[in-house]
Amino acid sequence: MTWNFECVAGPFNSELGGILWDEGGLIFSLINELKLQKFNPANGSISALRSYTGRMNGLAKAKDGSIYACQDGGRRVIQLQPDGSANVTATRFEGQIHNHPYDLCIDSKGHVWFSDPHSVTPAFGPQIFPPLPYASIMRLERDRVGHWIIKRLSFDTTAPKAILLSSDEKTLFVAENPTDEHRNRELRAYPIDEDGNLGEFSVLHSFGKDHKGLHAGIHGMCKDSAGQIYACAGDTKNARQAAIYQYSSAGQLLRAIPFPHATPIRCCFAGENDKHLYITSSDKSIYRLTLD
């Protein structure tokens, strides 16, 4: 079987960060160009959405039309308002500033779940605040008077990257990506209880190593309208080729689609029809896969 990955944009000057399908187009972050842009598939054009983004990673749209973004360079989640301003959320947990948010999702209550791994690239400015001694899944919520507060949800992660809420919001899928050769990269499923806490995880997919080195694990994932999971995983260094993995909504591995253009980083569907899957690559381009 051959798969047609069509390059629709790029290569850009910067690595690509978060992506988000919104109103007929694909919003994407150019991390080090500090820009957010939008690709319009109807005519192939690209328009500017935001400048001075402070190195933006994961993106998600809220019900009120605002977009939440992981600002890697500022170690915070920010909320991009429709009027062009950008608001901060809480950045301190138990008095300490958290790490570098990488990926996020918003639940039906408007709570913002994010992964908070360490980063080799320091934040902007003087390094006054050390990283947390742990790397967790966190959740931003508003307190009774409307101030943001942070809850720490995971106590058994060391390098959480991509995260995804199941459609029923009863499971949180987490890509746990330690770079330690004695541990595997894992796709985990955490049950979410009625109070919003995470239970004991189960491992859906474990990525080990081969004679070429460690499998890189999952960098980014999304779900289709049926709740099936699509995950960008691997890299060009290991024997098990970089691929888009497809899992059932329960996490059963269904197939692996080889990705031929360097390392796939993040993916998202164009709307609800599950036909076009957009994929960003480490070659700084955006690809489109048309599914049957």
Next chain:
Amino acid sequence: MDIESYAPEFLDIIDSHPPLVNIAQGFTFAEGPVWDKRTNQLFFVDIIGSKVWKWKPGVGKETILNSSGHMNGMTFDHQGRLVVAGWCNRAILRFEKDGSISTIASHFEGKKFNSPNDIVVDSKGATYWTDSAGGLVIPGMVANDVQRYLDYQGVYRLSPDGKEVSLVIGDCTYPNGLAFSPDEKLLYVNDTLLAQIRVFDVKPDGSMGPGRVFHQLTGSEDGVADGMKVDSKGNVYCTGPGGVHVINPAGKLIGRMRIHEHCTNMAWGDDDWQSLYITTFNSIYRTRINIPGIETW
């Protein structure tokens, strides 16, 4: 305090073993020092702690403002009012005599400032400040609205009547400290990211001629171009790697004051203006030199 002398003239302005007294500590990012000659006390801020402080010899420190919006550089205007580079307030603020705080500038050409960093008032009463964008990204010290609207990190001037804001330098990378020469014919502006001090000829109308590089900072120790002041002989004192760098009017590094904390800014003070108050992230220090600095207001 340890000093490093690179030219004999350095020892004309500082003793070989000058004092270094830690006068206050317990801050996260002390900055904005300015000496009040009327009351013999030092005002300064803690940017991350979001407070404004005062310190008086023999009395100690006291908070004068909580939740300051991470105020940064401060000086006095000609009526003895504190004027402040508001950082996360994204504005220039003034402490009024009735205890209120007013905004005296917040936009340029309809766009909100980045995050005003440091500030100086000249003898005619014009206010100059740097508008770097760090207050929109740096962890622990950002505004509520972190969107940047201006495409440059400029140096601005507010006319003495308070009516007109003009962009006087538009080609900086990250402007930070600024200080006039004693005769106010020159304005020195440093740039943190370029580790550089530039000098500009001040025109009679308060605008600036083209800049030229005055000094490139050197050193591998902790510390960056941040606060900057000039003494009465025209020597330039700039925070940098390892402490405070002293540069003569020709642009040559003549010595360093070694301070084993990350220095952020300085202010001349005491009756003879021969004390140099130095802010670091965590502390306020005082040292003495043998010539006066430049009186504030």
